[in-house]
Amino acid sequence: MSAWSSIKEKFWSFISKIFGDKKVKIGIYGPPNAGKTTLANKIIKDWTGEELNGVSEIPHETRRVLRKKDISIDVGKSSLKLDIVDTPGLATKLDYHDFLKYDLEEDEAKIRAKEAAEGVIEAIRWLDDLDGVLLVMDATESPYTQVNITVIGNMEARKLPLLIVANKIDLPTAKPLKIMEAFPQHTVIPISALKGENIETLYKSIYDHFR
Amino acid sequence: MPHKCARCGRVYDDGDIQILKGCSFCGGKKFYYIATKNIETRDKNEIKDLIYNNIQSDIQLDNLDTLNEIERFHKKNKKNFKNIIDDREIESIKVIDDGSYQLDLDILMRRDELIIEKKDGSYALHMPSLFKYKKKE
Numbered sequence: 001m002s003a004w005s006s007i008k009e010k011f012w013s014f015i016s017k018i019f020g021d022k023k024v025k026i027g028i029y030g031p032p033n034a035g036k037t038t039l040a041n042k043i044i045k046d047w048t049g050e051e052l053n054g055v056s057e058i059p060h061e062t063r064r065v066l067r068k069k070d071i072s073i074d075v076g077k078s079s080l081k082l083d084i085v086d087t088p089g090l091a092t093k094l095d096y097h098d099f100l101k102y103d104l105e106e107d108e109a110k111i112r113a114k115e116a117a118e119g120v121i122e123a124i125r126w127l128d129d130l131d132g133v134l135l136v137m138d139a140t141e142s143p144y145t146q147v148n149i150t151v152i153g154n155m156e157a158r159k160l161p162l163l164i165v166a167n168k169i170d171l172p173t174a175k176p177l178k179i180m181e182a183f184p185q186h187t188v189i190p191i192s193a194l195k196g197e198n199i200e201t202l203y204k205s206i207y208d209h210f211r
Numbered sequence: 212m213p214h215k216c217a218r219c220g221r222v223y224d225d226g227d228i229q230i231l232k233g234c235s236f237c238g239g240k241k242f243y244y245i246a247t248k249n250i251e252t253r254d255k256n257e258i259k260d261l262i263y264n265n266i267q268s269d270i271q272l273d274n275l276d277t278l279n280e281i282e283r284f285h286k287k288n289k290k291n292f293k294n295i296i297d298d299r300e301i302e303s304i305k306v307i308d309d310g311s312y313q314l315d316l317d318i319l320m321r322r323d324e325l326i327i328e329k330k331d332g333s334y335a336l337h338m339p340s341l342f343k344y345k346k347k348e
Contacts, residue, residue: 091314092315093311093313094312095307095311096309097310109310113312117304117314120314120319121304124320127320150316180218181218181239181241184215184218184220
Protein backbone atom coordinates (compact mmCIF):
# COMPACT_ATOMS: atom_id res chain seq x y z
CA MET A 1 0.00 0.00 0.00
CA SER A 2 1.45 3.35 -0.97
CA ALA A 3 2.00 6.08 1.60
CA TRP A 4 -0.60 8.29 -0.06
CA SER A 5 -3.39 5.67 0.02
CA SER A 6 -2.50 4.83 3.62
CA ILE A 7 -2.86 8.51 4.60
CA LYS A 8 -6.12 8.70 2.63
CA GLU A 9 -7.51 5.62 4.40
CA LYS A 10 -6.55 6.98 7.83
CA PHE A 11 -8.15 10.33 6.98
CA TRP A 12 -11.44 8.71 5.91
CA SER A 13 -11.52 6.43 8.94
CA PHE A 14 -11.01 9.57 11.11
CA ILE A 15 -13.85 11.38 9.31
CA SER A 16 -16.05 8.26 9.65
CA LYS A 17 -15.41 8.15 13.38
CA ILE A 18 -16.42 11.79 13.80
CA PHE A 19 -19.62 11.47 11.79
CA GLY A 20 -20.53 8.03 13.13
CA ASP A 21 -20.42 6.26 9.77
CA LYS A 22 -19.62 2.83 11.18
CA LYS A 23 -17.92 0.14 9.11
CA VAL A 24 -18.32 -3.54 9.90
CA LYS A 25 -16.44 -6.57 8.63
CA ILE A 26 -18.81 -9.44 7.89
CA GLY A 27 -17.66 -12.99 7.12
CA ILE A 28 -19.77 -15.36 5.03
CA TYR A 29 -19.37 -18.87 6.43
CA GLY A 30 -21.02 -22.23 5.91
CA PRO A 31 -20.57 -25.73 4.53
CA PRO A 32 -19.41 -26.25 0.90
CA ASN A 33 -21.98 -25.60 -1.84
CA ALA A 34 -24.40 -23.76 0.47
CA GLY A 35 -24.20 -20.70 -1.81
CA LYS A 36 -21.72 -18.50 0.08
CA THR A 37 -20.02 -17.12 -3.03
CA THR A 38 -23.36 -16.74 -4.83
CA LEU A 39 -24.56 -14.63 -1.87
CA ALA A 40 -21.30 -12.63 -1.71
CA ASN A 41 -21.56 -11.96 -5.46
CA LYS A 42 -25.24 -10.95 -5.10
CA ILE A 43 -24.52 -8.47 -2.28
CA ILE A 44 -21.51 -6.99 -4.10
CA LYS A 45 -23.33 -6.82 -7.45
CA ASP A 46 -26.41 -5.17 -5.92
CA TRP A 47 -24.40 -2.42 -4.24
CA THR A 48 -21.30 -1.97 -6.44
CA GLY A 49 -22.13 -3.64 -9.77
CA GLU A 50 -19.03 -5.84 -9.56
CA GLU A 51 -18.48 -9.57 -8.95
CA LEU A 52 -16.10 -11.17 -6.48
CA ASN A 53 -15.51 -14.77 -7.43
CA GLY A 54 -16.51 -17.61 -9.73
CA VAL A 55 -19.04 -20.23 -8.65
CA SER A 56 -19.17 -23.90 -9.53
CA GLU A 57 -21.17 -27.04 -8.77
CA ILE A 58 -17.92 -28.77 -7.75
CA PRO A 59 -17.58 -28.39 -3.97
CA HIS A 60 -14.72 -26.26 -2.61
CA GLU A 61 -14.56 -23.91 -5.60
CA THR A 62 -13.55 -21.08 -3.21
CA ARG A 63 -10.31 -22.17 -1.58
CA ARG A 64 -8.92 -18.79 -0.53
CA VAL A 65 -10.56 -16.09 1.55
CA LEU A 66 -11.67 -13.18 -0.63
CA ARG A 67 -12.53 -9.76 0.64
CA LYS A 68 -14.41 -6.84 -0.87
CA LYS A 69 -14.04 -3.57 0.98
CA ASP A 70 -16.34 -0.60 1.48
CA ILE A 71 -19.73 -1.78 0.30
CA SER A 72 -22.35 0.70 1.34
CA ILE A 73 -25.83 -0.77 1.76
CA ASP A 74 -28.79 1.57 2.02
CA VAL A 75 -31.83 0.73 4.11
CA GLY A 76 -34.43 3.49 3.99
CA LYS A 77 -32.69 6.72 4.94
CA SER A 78 -29.75 5.04 6.68
CA SER A 79 -26.75 3.22 5.30
CA LEU A 80 -24.15 0.81 6.59
CA LYS A 81 -20.64 0.34 5.26
CA LEU A 82 -19.51 -3.28 5.01
CA ASP A 83 -16.40 -5.27 4.20
CA ILE A 84 -17.58 -8.62 2.85
CA VAL A 85 -15.29 -11.60 3.46
CA ASP A 86 -16.17 -14.69 1.40
CA THR A 87 -14.66 -17.85 2.88
CA PRO A 88 -14.00 -21.42 1.70
CA GLY A 89 -16.58 -24.04 2.74
CA LEU A 90 -16.13 -25.49 6.22
CA ALA A 91 -15.88 -29.27 6.22
CA THR A 92 -14.61 -31.96 8.56
CA LYS A 93 -13.58 -34.41 5.85
CA LEU A 94 -11.78 -33.64 2.61
CA ASP A 95 -11.28 -36.62 0.37
CA TYR A 96 -10.02 -36.31 -3.19
CA HIS A 97 -12.19 -39.31 -4.20
CA ASP A 98 -15.24 -37.04 -3.78
CA PHE A 99 -13.94 -34.77 -6.55
CA LEU A 100 -13.22 -37.56 -9.06
CA LYS A 101 -16.92 -37.84 -9.97
CA TYR A 102 -16.76 -34.25 -11.29
CA ASP A 103 -14.33 -35.38 -14.02
CA LEU A 104 -11.23 -34.05 -12.29
CA GLU A 105 -7.92 -35.89 -12.79
CA GLU A 106 -6.54 -37.64 -9.69
CA ASP A 107 -3.65 -35.17 -9.28
CA GLU A 108 -6.00 -32.23 -9.73
CA ALA A 109 -8.44 -33.70 -7.16
CA LYS A 110 -5.65 -34.23 -4.61
CA ILE A 111 -4.47 -30.64 -5.00
CA ARG A 112 -8.07 -29.46 -4.62
CA ALA A 113 -8.47 -31.44 -1.38
CA LYS A 114 -5.21 -30.03 0.02
CA GLU A 115 -6.10 -26.46 -0.92
CA ALA A 116 -9.59 -26.91 0.52
CA ALA A 117 -8.10 -28.09 3.85
CA GLU A 118 -5.83 -25.03 3.91
CA GLY A 119 -8.87 -22.92 3.02
CA VAL A 120 -10.81 -24.18 6.06
CA ILE A 121 -7.91 -23.20 8.35
CA GLU A 122 -7.62 -19.78 6.70
CA ALA A 123 -11.38 -19.23 7.07
CA ILE A 124 -11.22 -20.07 10.78
CA ARG A 125 -8.24 -17.73 11.33
CA TRP A 126 -10.30 -14.88 9.89
CA LEU A 127 -12.89 -15.24 12.66
CA ASP A 128 -10.61 -13.26 15.01
CA ASP A 129 -10.82 -10.31 12.67
CA LEU A 130 -14.57 -10.04 12.07
CA ASP A 131 -17.43 -8.01 13.55
CA GLY A 132 -20.15 -10.45 12.51
CA VAL A 133 -20.94 -13.60 10.59
CA LEU A 134 -23.52 -14.60 7.99
CA LEU A 135 -23.83 -18.36 8.33
CA VAL A 136 -25.20 -19.72 5.07
CA MET A 137 -27.04 -23.05 5.13
CA ASP A 138 -28.57 -25.00 2.27
CA ALA A 139 -32.30 -25.12 3.09
CA THR A 140 -32.68 -28.34 1.06
CA GLU A 141 -30.30 -30.17 3.42
CA SER A 142 -30.70 -31.18 7.07
CA PRO A 143 -29.40 -28.42 9.36
CA TYR A 144 -28.33 -30.91 12.06
CA THR A 145 -24.74 -31.28 10.90
CA GLN A 146 -21.50 -31.30 12.82
CA VAL A 147 -20.29 -28.25 10.90
CA ASN A 148 -23.39 -26.14 11.67
CA ILE A 149 -23.54 -27.08 15.34
CA THR A 150 -19.77 -26.61 15.90
CA VAL A 151 -19.71 -23.25 14.12
CA ILE A 152 -22.76 -21.90 15.96
CA GLY A 153 -21.40 -23.10 19.32
CA ASN A 154 -18.06 -21.41 18.68
CA MET A 155 -19.64 -18.11 17.51
CA GLU A 156 -21.80 -18.07 20.64
CA ALA A 157 -18.70 -18.62 22.80
CA ARG A 158 -16.91 -15.78 20.99
CA LYS A 159 -20.04 -13.59 21.36
CA LEU A 160 -19.77 -12.83 17.64
CA PRO A 161 -23.06 -11.50 16.17
CA LEU A 162 -24.52 -14.16 13.91
CA LEU A 163 -27.26 -14.17 11.29
CA ILE A 164 -28.30 -17.49 9.74
CA VAL A 165 -29.17 -17.41 6.04
CA ALA A 166 -31.39 -20.28 4.84
CA ASN A 167 -30.42 -20.28 1.16
CA LYS A 168 -31.87 -21.95 -1.96
CA ILE A 169 -35.55 -21.34 -1.09
CA ASP A 170 -36.25 -21.24 -4.84
CA LEU A 171 -35.84 -25.04 -4.89
CA PRO A 172 -39.02 -27.09 -4.25
CA THR A 173 -37.35 -29.29 -1.60
CA ALA A 174 -36.21 -26.30 0.50
CA LYS A 175 -37.38 -26.36 4.13
CA PRO A 176 -36.22 -23.14 5.81
CA LEU A 177 -38.62 -23.80 8.72
CA LYS A 178 -36.45 -26.78 9.68
CA ILE A 179 -33.45 -24.45 10.11
CA MET A 180 -35.56 -22.06 12.22
CA GLU A 181 -36.61 -24.94 14.46
CA ALA A 182 -33.05 -26.21 14.76
CA PHE A 183 -31.59 -22.87 15.89
CA PRO A 184 -34.45 -20.96 17.57
CA GLN A 185 -32.02 -18.77 19.50
CA HIS A 186 -30.83 -17.10 16.26
CA THR A 187 -32.44 -15.02 13.55
CA VAL A 188 -32.91 -17.07 10.37
CA ILE A 189 -33.53 -15.29 7.04
CA PRO A 190 -34.81 -17.51 4.19
CA ILE A 191 -33.51 -16.31 0.81
CA SER A 192 -32.52 -17.37 -2.66
CA ALA A 193 -29.16 -15.76 -3.40
CA LEU A 194 -29.38 -17.00 -6.99
CA LYS A 195 -32.86 -15.58 -7.75
CA GLY A 196 -32.66 -12.68 -5.30
CA GLU A 197 -35.79 -13.79 -3.41
CA ASN A 198 -36.27 -12.05 -0.04
CA ILE A 199 -32.87 -10.38 -0.39
CA GLU A 200 -34.25 -7.01 0.76
CA THR A 201 -35.23 -8.59 4.10
CA LEU A 202 -31.67 -9.86 4.42
CA TYR A 203 -30.22 -6.38 3.82
CA LYS A 204 -32.53 -4.92 6.46
CA SER A 205 -31.56 -7.68 8.91
CA ILE A 206 -27.84 -7.11 8.20
CA TYR A 207 -28.36 -3.43 8.98
CA ASP A 208 -30.32 -4.13 12.20
CA HIS A 209 -28.04 -6.93 13.39
CA PHE A 210 -24.51 -5.69 12.70
CA ARG A 211 -24.93 -1.92 13.03
CA MET B 212 -35.78 -28.35 33.57
CA PRO B 213 -38.55 -26.53 31.67
CA HIS B 214 -38.81 -26.99 27.91
CA LYS B 215 -39.70 -24.38 25.31
CA CYS B 216 -41.29 -25.17 21.95
CA ALA B 217 -38.83 -24.22 19.19
CA ARG B 218 -41.67 -23.14 16.89
CA CYS B 219 -44.15 -21.13 19.00
CA GLY B 220 -42.23 -20.57 22.24
CA ARG B 221 -44.80 -22.17 24.60
CA VAL B 222 -43.15 -23.33 27.81
CA TYR B 223 -43.75 -26.76 29.39
CA ASP B 224 -42.70 -27.90 32.84
CA ASP B 225 -40.11 -30.57 33.33
CA GLY B 226 -41.60 -34.02 32.66
CA ASP B 227 -44.77 -32.66 31.03
CA ILE B 228 -46.27 -35.52 28.99
CA GLN B 229 -47.18 -33.02 26.25
CA ILE B 230 -43.48 -32.77 25.32
CA LEU B 231 -43.64 -36.37 24.12
CA LYS B 232 -46.86 -35.83 22.16
CA GLY B 233 -45.87 -32.52 20.58
CA CYS B 234 -46.80 -28.93 21.40
CA SER B 235 -50.53 -28.63 22.18
CA PHE B 236 -50.60 -25.16 20.63
CA CYS B 237 -48.74 -25.51 17.29
CA GLY B 238 -47.96 -29.24 17.05
CA GLY B 239 -44.17 -28.59 17.01
CA LYS B 240 -42.07 -31.59 17.98
CA LYS B 241 -38.82 -29.82 18.82
CA PHE B 242 -38.17 -28.37 22.26
CA TYR B 243 -35.17 -26.83 23.89
CA TYR B 244 -34.22 -26.50 27.53
CA ILE B 245 -34.56 -23.24 29.38
CA ALA B 246 -31.64 -23.32 31.75
CA THR B 247 -30.79 -20.84 34.48
CA LYS B 248 -27.11 -20.31 35.23
CA ASN B 249 -27.33 -22.29 38.47
CA ILE B 250 -28.94 -25.24 36.77
CA GLU B 251 -26.31 -25.17 34.02
CA THR B 252 -23.45 -25.19 36.53
CA ARG B 253 -25.02 -28.01 38.46
CA ASP B 254 -25.56 -30.00 35.27
CA LYS B 255 -21.95 -29.54 34.21
CA ASN B 256 -20.88 -30.88 37.57
CA GLU B 257 -23.18 -33.83 37.15
CA ILE B 258 -21.77 -34.57 33.69
CA LYS B 259 -18.22 -34.34 35.03
CA ASP B 260 -19.26 -36.62 37.84
CA LEU B 261 -20.59 -39.21 35.44
CA ILE B 262 -17.28 -39.13 33.56
CA TYR B 263 -15.39 -39.64 36.81
CA ASN B 264 -17.60 -42.54 37.69
CA ASN B 265 -16.79 -44.18 34.41
CA ILE B 266 -13.10 -43.71 35.12
CA GLN B 267 -13.19 -44.76 38.73
CA SER B 268 -15.99 -47.21 39.17
CA ASP B 269 -15.38 -47.58 42.91
CA ILE B 270 -17.23 -44.31 43.54
CA GLN B 271 -20.93 -44.34 42.74
CA LEU B 272 -23.07 -41.30 41.93
CA ASP B 273 -25.72 -42.41 44.43
CA ASN B 274 -23.25 -42.21 47.28
CA LEU B 275 -22.65 -38.52 46.73
CA ASP B 276 -25.48 -36.81 48.51
CA THR B 277 -24.66 -33.14 48.29
CA LEU B 278 -23.11 -30.81 45.77
CA ASN B 279 -20.39 -29.97 48.31
CA GLU B 280 -19.25 -33.53 48.32
CA ILE B 281 -19.20 -33.57 44.52
CA GLU B 282 -17.13 -30.39 44.51
CA ARG B 283 -14.66 -31.85 47.01
CA PHE B 284 -14.35 -34.92 44.81
CA HIS B 285 -13.69 -32.76 41.74
CA LYS B 286 -10.91 -30.85 43.47
CA LYS B 287 -9.22 -34.07 44.48
CA ASN B 288 -9.37 -35.45 40.94
CA LYS B 289 -8.86 -32.23 38.99
CA LYS B 290 -5.41 -33.20 37.71
CA ASN B 291 -6.56 -36.62 36.66
CA PHE B 292 -9.54 -35.17 34.77
CA LYS B 293 -7.41 -32.60 32.91
CA ASN B 294 -5.00 -35.26 31.65
CA ILE B 295 -7.81 -37.39 30.28
CA ILE B 296 -9.29 -34.47 28.32
CA ASP B 297 -5.87 -33.50 26.94
CA ASP B 298 -5.09 -37.05 25.86
CA ARG B 299 -8.32 -37.19 23.90
CA GLU B 300 -7.91 -33.91 22.04
CA ILE B 301 -4.57 -33.63 20.31
CA GLU B 302 -4.61 -33.40 16.56
CA SER B 303 -6.50 -30.70 14.69
CA ILE B 304 -5.70 -32.20 11.29
CA LYS B 305 -5.40 -35.87 10.43
CA VAL B 306 -3.85 -36.95 7.14
CA ILE B 307 -5.62 -40.21 6.29
CA ASP B 308 -3.93 -40.60 2.90
CA ASP B 309 -2.59 -38.42 0.09
CA GLY B 310 -5.46 -36.09 -0.74
CA SER B 311 -7.67 -37.23 2.18
CA TYR B 312 -7.84 -35.13 5.30
CA GLN B 313 -9.94 -35.09 8.43
CA LEU B 314 -10.31 -31.74 10.20
CA ASP B 315 -11.47 -31.23 13.78
CA LEU B 316 -13.34 -27.93 13.43
CA ASP B 317 -13.92 -27.58 17.15
CA ILE B 318 -10.19 -27.76 17.96
CA LEU B 319 -9.29 -25.56 14.98
CA MET B 320 -11.70 -22.89 16.19
CA ARG B 321 -10.64 -23.06 19.83
CA ARG B 322 -6.86 -23.28 19.44
CA ASP B 323 -4.41 -21.37 17.31
CA GLU B 324 -1.80 -24.10 17.15
CA LEU B 325 -1.95 -26.77 14.46
CA ILE B 326 -1.09 -30.35 15.35
CA ILE B 327 -1.09 -32.70 12.39
CA GLU B 328 -1.33 -36.46 12.66
CA LYS B 329 0.39 -38.01 9.67
CA LYS B 330 -0.75 -41.20 7.99
CA ASP B 331 2.05 -43.23 9.66
CA GLY B 332 0.67 -42.22 13.07
CA SER B 333 3.40 -39.68 13.84
CA TYR B 334 2.57 -36.12 14.85
CA ALA B 335 3.82 -32.88 13.33
CA LEU B 336 3.66 -29.55 15.13
CA HIS B 337 3.28 -26.52 12.92
CA MET B 338 5.71 -24.14 14.62
CA PRO B 339 4.48 -20.74 13.29
CA SER B 340 0.98 -21.54 14.54
CA LEU B 341 2.30 -22.24 18.04
CA PHE B 342 3.23 -18.60 18.32
CA LYS B 343 0.71 -15.80 18.41
CA TYR B 344 -0.95 -15.45 15.03
CA LYS B 345 -1.15 -11.91 13.73
CA LYS B 346 -3.06 -11.18 10.56
CA LYS B 347 -1.55 -8.68 8.15
CA GLU B 348 -3.92 -6.08 6.81
